Amino acid sequence: MNEKSVTDTSKILKNKWYLYLTEFFSGMSVxxxxxxxxxxxxxxFSSSQIVWTIIIGTIMIAMALGNIFGGKSADKNxxxxxxxxxxxxxxxxxxxxxxxxxxxIAGISALLVLTxxxxxxxxxxxxxxxxxFVFPLFLLGTVTxxxxxxxxxxxxxxxxxxxxxxxxxxxxxxIGTFVPTFVSIPAVGTAATFLIFSGIMLVLAVLYxxxxxxxxxxxxxxxxxxxxxxxxxxxxxxxxxxNGLAYxxxxxxxxxxxxxxxxxxxxxxxxxxxxxxxxxxxxELSGLYYDYAMAAPLMSDxxxxxxxxxxxxxxxxTYANQCMKYFDNVTVEGVEIDDKITDLAHKYxxxxxxxxxxxxxxxxxxxxxxxxxxxxxxxxxxxITIPFQMSSVEFFRLVKDCLKENGVMVVNMNMKxxxxxxxxxxxxxxxxxxxxxxYTVDVDGSTNRELFASDNADMAEYMTSSAAExxxxxxxxxxxEVNRNLTPYESGGRILTDDKAPVELLGMNVIDDIxxxxxxxxxxxxxxxxxxxxxx
Numbered sequence: 001m002n003e004k005s006v007t008d009t010s011k012i013l014k015n016k017w018y019l020y021l022t023e024f025f026s027g028m029s030v031x032x033x034x035x036x037x038x039x040x041x042x043x044x045f046s047s048s049q050i051v052w053t054i055i056i057g058t059i060m061i062a063m064a065l066g067n068i069f070g071g072k073s074a075d076k077n078x079x080x081x082x083x084x085x086x087x088x089x090x091x092x093x094x095x096x097x098x099x100x101x102x103x104x105i106a107g108i109s110a111l112l113v114l115t116x117x118x119x120x121x122x123x124x125x126x127x128x129x130x131x132x133f134v135f136p137l138f139l140l141g142t143v144t145x146x147x148x149x150x151x152x153x154x155x156x157x158x159x160x161x162x163x164x165x166x167x168x169x170x171x172x173x174x175i176g177t178f179v180p181t182f183v184s185i186p187a188v189g190t191a192a193t194f195l196i197f198s199g200i201m202l203v204l205a206v207l208y209x210x211x212x213x214x215x216x217x218x219x220x221x222x223x224x225x226x227x228x229x230x231x232x233x234x235x236x237x238x239x240x241x242x243n244g245l246a247y248x249x250x251x252x253x254x255x256x257x258x259x260x261x262x263x264x265x266x267x268x269x270x271x272x273x274x275x276x277x278x279x280x281x282x283x284e285l286s287g288l289y290y291d292y293a294m295a296a297p298l299m300s301d302x303x304x305x306x307x308x309x310x311x312x313x314x315x316x317x318t319y320a321n322q323c324m325k326y327f328d329n330v331t332v333e334g335v336e337i338d339d340k341i342t343d344l345a346h347k348y349x350x351x352x353x354x355x356x357x358x359x360x361x362x363x364x365x366x367x368x369x370x371x372x373x374x375x376x377x378x379x380x381x382x383x384i385t386i387p388f389q390m391s392s393v394e395f396f397r398l399v400k401d402c403l404k405e406n407g408v409m410v411v412n413m414n415m416k417x418x419x420x421x422x423x424x425x426x427x428x429x430x431x432x433x434x435x436x437x438x439y440t441v442d443v444d445g446s447t448n449r450e451l452f453a454s455d456n457a458d459m460a461e462y463m464t465s466s467a468a469e470x471x472x473x474x475x476x477x478x479x480x481e482v483n484r485n486l487t488p489y490e491s492g493g494r495i496l497t498d499d500k501a502p503v504e505l506l507g508m509n510v511i512d513d514i515x516x517x518x519x520x521x522x523x524x525x526x527x528x529x530x531x532x533x534x535x536x
Contacts (some may be wrong), residue, residue: 031176066141
């Protein structure tokens with residue numbers, strides 16, 4: 001069978017536009033799955049550049065292998081039934097990803113925490129991609145070489161035909177890049193996005209077999225499985241083992257989870273690691289790093305009767321609300337890139353309407369800011385990672401430029417480590433190159449460390465005298481604890497810059513240490529008593 005006879009004997013493939021549409025939607029679906037993969041993995045393994053690299057790398061491997069296999073298969077047996085059967089299989093697999101993929105992630109994570117001592121997130125993300133995403137994208141990688149076989153009739157127009165196929169693939173890829181990010185994921189979520197694009201590929205395959213009047217049982221089973229996935233996938237949350245969540249959803253920037261009980265409401269932007277914001281229903285201090293950061297207004301010796309406080313990384317406003325409650329004559333405003341978090345703050349966390357929140361990137365805000373502040377709080381984590389552009393010496397110079405004379409910057413560092421080459425040491429060294437006086441204090445019972453920086457050499461002494469005037473006993477006791485544990489920081493001279501800021505690698509190393517520390521007991525139980533020891 002030669003190339004021309006393939007299309008001549010096929011009812012639907014006689015019109016090459018169907019082949020071009022197959023190429024168009026294939027390119028679109030590949031990019032949509034890639035973006036969907038990042039959103040599926042981010043709530044578990046972060047959205048760092050490292051995870052993105054793993055996703056892109058494994059997908060490129062899958063596509064390359066698919067190109068090779070598709071070309072050889074088309075030369076050996078140029079039967080379009082085989083191509084559209086592969087598309088049918090890939091469509092069903094992709095539809096199942098948002099349901100079964102979460103079980104795979106949970107299983108891999110549980111296995112690796114007991115067996116891997118380093119690079120947990122890297123290994124977990126890589127193995128997940130290999131198991132969940134490589135095979136369906138390998139199948140989609142066979143599309144282009146197969147379509148070239150069916151569309152090229154002669155060498156006279158081969159360049160034009162292949163160029164047209166490439167253009168349709170590229171245009172589809174462009175649309176598949178923008179639609180998930182700006183339309184489908186914010187509007188209907190990650191699970192529905194997988195289903196939408198797998199449904200498109202399913203329709204292409206079903207139309208082919210319907211016109212050819214072949215494989216009705218195969219297509220019927222595929223459609224049935226797709227319907228099952230449509231029912232199951234949207235109903236399954238990322239934290240599917242959690243019961244009674246007040247809210248679980250997604251924004252353009254984050255996975256969002258709100259837990260609510262009698263004592264507090266908490267926001268998490270990562271399934272496996274940490275809490276990003278809390279609201280204590282008693283109205284008392286949180287017991288978390290926000291309380292330690294309350295020392296910053298007391299350190300600020302700017303001479304202003306009213307202290308202006310800026311929070312970069314507002315979250316749900318825990319720090320802002322506490323400052324408004326415990327201090328007189330303060331104004332607080334915040335910058336939060338994710339406006340959906342701000343909506344949750346008003347709905348679940350009692351964020352005061354008197355606190356202005358600007359939906360903007362923190363660094364971009366400083367670039368256009370013409371106001372000076374007494375205190376700037378930097379708490380700009382995205383899930384469990386630090387945006388590199390808010391960790392560099394250039395960023396901290398911007399912060400300093402927006403502070404009044406003798407103003408104070410307080411930075412929440414959420415990956416406490418005593419290693420000399422840990423990420424907190426790099427951050428503190430970078431800050432020390434900008435500010436003349438730097439103090440740190442570890443937050444008791446957590447992985448947080450608070451850093452206070454100013455050009456006022458007497459800021460610790462000024463805090464002592466300011467704290468003595470506090471009338472609230474709870475806050476006074478907290479500030480006494482902070483004052484007692486403040487440690488002057490001595491720089492090691494390591495500087496993070498816009499050009500070189502390996503915060504992802506530095507952060508991953510600390511996360512490994514934190515994971516191993518937290519799981520030491522369970523590893524010992526598993527080693528001594530096996531699975532039975534863990535269950536008990």
